[in-house]
Amino acid sequence: MTVELEAVLNRHLGTQVSGLRRLAGGASHATWAFDIGDRQLVVRREVDSGLLASDMRGEFDLIAALHAQGLPVPEPVLCVTDEARAFMVIGRVDGTDLRKALAGGVERTDLGRRAVQLQAQVHATEVGGLRGDGPAGEVHHWATVIEQAKAPVDAVLAAALAWLSQHLPDAAELTLVHADFKANNLLVGPGGGLAVLDWELAHRGDPVEDLAWTMLWTTRDDLVGGLLSAADYLAHYAAVTGRHVDPERLRFWQLLAVVKLWSIFLTGLRADTVSPTLLLMGRSTVWLQARALDLLRVR
Amino acid sequence: MRADGLTTLTAVAGFLDDEVVLAVPPEMAGEVRAAAKLLRTAATELAVRHREVAVEIDDLLALCEVTEPDAVRLLRSRATEDLAAQEDVREQVHELASHVMARLDGLGLDVFLHCLGEHAARRQSWQAVFPVPEGAR
Numbered sequence: 001m002t003v004e005l006e007a008v009l010n011r012h013l014g015t016q017v018s019g020l021r022r023l024a025g026g027a028s029h030a031t032w033a034f035d036i037g038d039r040q041l042v043v044r045r046e047v048d049s050g051l052l053a054s055d056m057r058g059e060f061d062l063i064a065a066l067h068a069q070g071l072p073v074p075e076p077v078l079c080v081t082d083e084a085r086a087f088m089v090i091g092r093v094d095g096t097d098l099r100k101a102l103a104g105g106v107e108r109t110d111l112g113r114r115a116v117q118l119q120a121q122v123h124a125t126e127v128g129g130l131r132g133d134g135p136a137g138e139v140h141h142w143a144t145v146i147e148q149a150k151a152p153v154d155a156v157l158a159a160a161l162a163w164l165s166q167h168l169p170d171a172a173e174l175t176l177v178h179a180d181f182k183a184n185n186l187l188v189g190p191g192g193g194l195a196v197l198d199w200e201l202a203h204r205g206d207p208v209e210d211l212a213w214t215m216l217w218t219t220r221d222d223l224v225g226g227l228l229s230a231a232d233y234l235a236h237y238a239a240v241t242g243r244h245v246d247p248e249r250l251r252f253w254q255l256l257a258v259v260k261l262w263s264i265f266l267t268g269l270r271a272d273t274v275s276p277t278l279l280l281m282g283r284s285t286v287w288l289q290a291r292a293l294d295l296l297r298v299r
Numbered sequence: 300m301r302a303d304g305l306t307t308l309t310a311v312a313g314f315l316d317d318e319v320v321l322a323v324p325p326e327m328a329g330e331v332r333a334a335a336k337l338l339r340t341a342a343t344e345l346a347v348r349h350r351e352v353a354v355e356i357d358d359l360l361a362l363c364e365v366t367e368p369d370a371v372r373l374l375r376s377r378a379t380e381d382l383a384a385q386e387d388v389r390e391q392v393h394e395l396a397s398h399v400m401a402r403l404d405g406l407g408l409d410v411f412l413h414c415l416g417e418h419a420a421r422r423q424s425w426q427a428v429f430p431v432p433e434g435a436r
Contacts, residue, residue: 022325022326153394290419290420
C-alpha cells in the first residue's frame with residue numbers, strides 16, 4: 001500500500017515524496033506523514049471499512065476556509081476525489097497531543113481554559129455551505145446510521161431514541177460546530193498555542209451539541225474531567241461567549257452524544273475486516289448504556 | 300499453568316502484550332494491544348456470563364409478564380445453557396422489552412430503566428475503553 005500511495009502522491013503533487021509512514025487511523029480514514037524536501041505534510045485517505053460516510057472535499061474546503069480566516073488548523077494543500085479512494089494533503093501541524101504536553105508540565109487549568117476559548121472561537125466563526133438540520137435532523141441522522149448498522153435491538157438505545165424524539169429543544173442559533181472537539185483532536189504547539197484537527201464531523205448546529213460531545217470524554221487527559229471540571233468548563237464557556245447553557249438543552253445533547261457514539265461503534269461491528277480496535281469499541285457500548293440510563297433517569 | 304479456557308485467554312493476552320507487540324510494525328501495535336484487551340475482557344465476561352445473562356433475561360421477562368404473558372411464556376420456554384443460544388434469547392427479550400417500554404412513561408418506564416441500569420452496571424468490567432467505576436471491577 002505504501003508503494004501505491006507514494007505513486008499516487010508523486011503523480012498529483014508533481015514531485016517525489018519521501019519518508020512516507022503510517023500514522024494512527026481515524027474512523028473513516030487512514031493518515032500518513034511524508035515530506036517534500038523540508039516541507040512536512042500529511043495525507044488523509046478514505047478507507048474501505050470507514051465507520052462514517054466520508055466527505056473529503058467538504059472537509060478540505062472547510063479546513064481551507066478556516067485556515068484563510070486564521071483559525072489554528074492544518075494548512076490545506078490538495079484534495080483529490082477522482083482516485084479510487086479520495087484523499088487530502090495538508091500541512092503537518094507542529095505540536096504534541098495533550099497527554100504528552102501535560103506530562104511535560106503544561107498547567108492543566110490554563111490549558112483547559114485555552115481549549116474552551118478555542119472552542120468558542122470555532123462557534124463564532126462564519127462558514128458557508130455546511131449542512132445543518134438542527135436537533136430533529138441530528139436525531140434522524142444518527143437513528144438512520146443505527147438502522148443501517150442492523151444491530152440487534154437494545155432496549156436502552158430504543159428508549160434513548162424515543163426520548164430524544166419526544167424532547168426536541170427549541171430552535172437555537174446555529175453555529176459552526178466541530179462535533180468531535182476532544183483531547184485527541186487537539187495539538188499543543190511549541191509556543192503553547194492549540195491547533196484543532198479532524199473536521200470530518202463538523203456541521204452547522206447548536207453549540208451546546210458541541211459542548212455535550214466534549215463532556216462525554218472524561219479521563220484524566222480529557223478537557224472535561226481532566227483539565228477542567230464540568231462546572232468550570234461550562235462556566236468558562238459562558239464567560240467567554242455570554243452563552244449560559246440551559247440544563248435541559250444540555251441533557252438532550254448529552255443523550256444525543258451517547259447515541260451518536262453508540263451508532264459509530266455499532267457501525268464498526270459491521271466492518272468487513274476484523275479489527276480488534278473496532279471490536280473493543282463495539283464491546284464498550286455497555287458503558288454507553290449506563291451513561292444513557294443516567295441521563296434518562298434525571299429528574 | 301492451567302490450560303482451561305479462561306486461563307488460556309489471559310495467557311494469550313499476555314503473549315500479545317509482552318511479545319507480539321514488539322515484533323509488529325508500529326502502525327499495527329495498537330491493534331495488537333487492542334486484541335490483548337479484548338481477550339482479557341472476554342475472560343472477565345465469560346467467567347460470569349451464563350449466570351448474569353440468565354438473571355437479565357429473568358428480570359426483564361418478569362417486568363414484561365403483566366402486559367405480554369404469552370410472549371414471556373414463549374421466551375421462558377427457550378431457556379438454555381448454551382451460551383450462543385442464550386444470547387439469541389437475550390436479544391429477543393430486549394426486543395420485547397423495547398416494545399413494552401415504548402407504551403410506558405413515568406413510574407412504569409422508570410422500573411424498566413432501573414432494571415436495565417442494574418444490568419449495565421454489572422457489565423462495566425466487560426469493556427476496556429472507558430473507565431470502569433469503582434465497585435464495578
